[in-house]
Amino acid sequence: MTALTIKDLRYKHNQHLILHDVQLELAPGKIIGLLGENGAGKTTLMRLITGSAKGKGTIEVNGATTAVTRKQQVSFTDHLNGFNSGIKLQQIVKFYQSVYPDFNSDRYQELSTFLNLDGQQKLAALSKGTREKLIIALTLSRQVALYLLDEPFSGIDSMSRKKIINSIIKWTPDNATLLISDHYVTEIAPILDEIVVVKDQTVSVHKGADEIRDQQGMELEDYYESLYAGGDTHD
């Protein structure tokens, strides 16, 4: 069974076509980079996968097709926007434990120790880097088939980045697939099995990372940039 299968996905928002004709199959046990410019639809694609946005077409996660059953197979922490700022980390963890039966508290303890998270701290007091670490710890503490991480590296320092990358290597379960979005591929290139590029309102490229290095003799970053060469200027 695939970790994720998307067929003929189409999504409109306020009469605006955001994604169309999206076809994607992800195998289990892979780490996949979801690349694309800001506003290309990476976050939208993630929200469609979890079912928090609704489009046309079919999305199947580890065999689950409805939004309700998919939610049990996907771990995604949508920027912790739902919590009020005065809440303490340990209260968020309690909330996760009560909402998700697959939340593994031992894993959370290991992750939070590794990432130096303090349960007594308030959400509003966290730096950007610590907030991302909390998102990683919460997301990877669930036991599911598919993990989604939305730009965990944007605006954080290199030490935090290293910690987050090591957490991903250490705590992504063997048969689970992790989809991680970023618009700067170099920082995650060594940990990727494959890349998926969202461009022109669809999934335009899906390739193996070592396949690109092997066949094109190119860095992932250069390959990614070459997809935009010669077309419209995007700056």
Added chain:
Amino acid sequence: MKFDDKVPIYYQIKQHVYHEMMTGALQPGAKLPAVRQLALDLTVNVNTVQRALSELIAEGTLVSQRGKGNFVTSDQELIARLKETLIMTQLAVAYDQLHGLNMSDDEIITSMQRYIKQREVQTDDSIND
């Protein structure tokens, strides 16, 4: 370890293992860390490490023991052959580049000898400093 992102990473991991064997950092019969630990040490994907190890096992450089882990081969003949291959690979790079400068084989040999002599002189100088 820093990787060259133009070269497949499983290939670079294999080269890394060969290098560690040649320098003696990995001794014959030594046990390698578990796959996930290696992935952490090198900051690379677990599947990529697995691919490199599978190829090293297939060619006999590593020996996999069920439930115990992966070990560097103790086969001295195989290690000697491996070393020879690595030397030839390095020489091939240098040779091709010199050949590309329109140097004949004789010129390449005499230049190499001159280079080694000069190095010796430089090393002696630095001792006297």
